[in-house]
Amino acid sequence: MKLFAGLGKIVENDVPLDRYTWMGLGGKAPYFVQPTTIEELAEVARRCRENEVPVHVMGGGANLLIDDAGVRGAVVRLCQGDFQSVTRSDIGLKAGAGADMGKLVLRCVRDGLAGLESLTGIPGSVGGCVRMNAGGVFGDIGNAVETVDVMDDDGRVFTRHRDDLAFAYRSTNITAKYIVGAVFRLAEDDPHRILKQVKQIWIYKKNTQPLGTRSAGCIFKNPRGLSAGALIDKAGLKGRRIGGAVVSSKHANFMIADTGCKSSDVLKLINVVRETVYKRFEVYLELEIEIW
Ligand SMILES: Cc1cc2nc3c(=O)[nH]c(=O)nc-3n(C[C@H](O)[C@H](O)[C@H](O)COP(=O)(O)OP(=O)(O)OC[C@H]3O[C@@H](n4cnc5c(N)ncnc54)[C@H](O)[C@@H]3O)c2cc1C
Incomplete structure (x- = not known):
């Protein structure tokens, strides 16, 4: 090789x-x-x-x-x-891009550090969550980001600071190919209070999302002022199946990969959902997931 x-x-x-x-x-x-x-x-x-x-x-x-x-x-x-490392910094936690988000939230509970509770129940790595500005109704990761270390195609590492970073709905202005780590500004707080908040968010997610199934979270972004899930639900698409791909009955913006599912099934189902929602409401749904 x-x-x-x-x-x-x-x-x-x-x-x-x-x-x-x-x-x-x-x-x-x-x-x-x-x-x-x-x-x-x-x-x-x-x-x-x-x-x-x-x-x-x-x-x-x-x-x-x-x-x-x-x-x-x-x-x-x-x-x-090294990409999995998590260490204390003077303002909170410094995490490698590969640190697991779920574990990081639990580490915050243990250390009594508030600011990342909104990431409860969001799977993925620190790098992926920063790239996507992961979050939801409880807040986004961008709120807690102080600096992000990135690497360009030439292998040079740069630190981007909060004042030149922009976080928007599921996006950032980071253009470098590789995110290698981030520092989160977190506030010292009572671990019991943080845990209570984490538990509440977890229960909310468990009640509203098909956790424990194979999915990629929300397939589509919410159009401005609207909920993609509500539009898909109103279009009567909950439970719609193509091959092994199914629109979740619990959360219409989730697609579940059942046994035997192929990516092509999901792609076809995405098209059907988009066309149906467009015909019904004249709203074009943009993807939140990334297709490779
Ligand atoms: C059950 C479930 C629930 C979910 N709920 C939510 C939710 O509530 N809110 C939410 O926002 N998302 C949610 N998601 C989606 C997902 O958790 C987030 O998008 C998360 O940020 C993905 O992180 P990841 O590390 O898995 O990224 P990946 O899926 O591996 O990659 C996503 C994007 O980030 C890029 N990327 C990943 N790592 C790096 C890196 N180190 N450097 C540069 N680019 C990188 C990839 O190239 C790709 O463009 C959910 C997903 C599932 C399966």
Whole structure:
């Protein structure tokens, strides 16, 4: 493997991606790279750029639908080694891009640090959550971000500060390819109070979302002032099935991948939902999930 010569420890070939996504779907990646240090990532970034290999950066795979045919180029998954680290900083917590969001919320409870409760029940990695400005009715991750460390295609690392970062609905102004870590500004608080809040949000999610099923969370963004789920529900699409893909009966903006589901089933169902909602309400639903 000339392209990644000397990096055999972190590079695998023809890896099925279904096992790395919450939907459990997707074909293979010719190169599947899991760097464990900044230096390894910098080397991978440089080699991919020099050899014009397209790169897909993956975190927890909770917001992805990957084509049955797989992807071209390299999938770089930042969830190993140093990227999982979480340490205290003078203003809160410093987390690597690969730190698990659920574990980070629990760490905040344990350490009595308030500010990330709104991320309760949102699966994924710190990098993916920052990239998506993950959140919802209880708040978004951007509210707590103080700095973000990013890496460009040349392997150079930069720190972006709160005053030049913009977080909007499921988006940010971060354009660098790789998010390698973030510092969160958190407030010292009573762990019992934080835990109470986390439990309340968890119960809300459990009651309103089909947790424990294979999904990618909300498929569509909420159109301004409207709820995508409510529109899909009003269009009578709850329970609509194509192959193994089903519109959840619990939350109409979730699609569940049942046994035997293929990505192509989900793609067809997305089109049916979009067309039906458009015909009924003249609202075009934009995707929240990312399709590779
Ligand atoms: C059951 C369920 C419930 C959910 N509920 C919510 C919710 O309430 N609110 C919400 O906002 N989302 C929700 N989601 C979606 C998902 O949890 C978020 O979008 C989350 O931010 C995805 O993080 P990830 O690490 O899995 O990213 P991935 O799915 O791996 O990637 C998502 C995007 O981020 C990019 N990315 C990932 N890591 C990095 C990195 N280190 N550097 C640069 N780019 C990167 C990817 O290239 C891709 O563009 C839910 C998903 C599920 C399955």
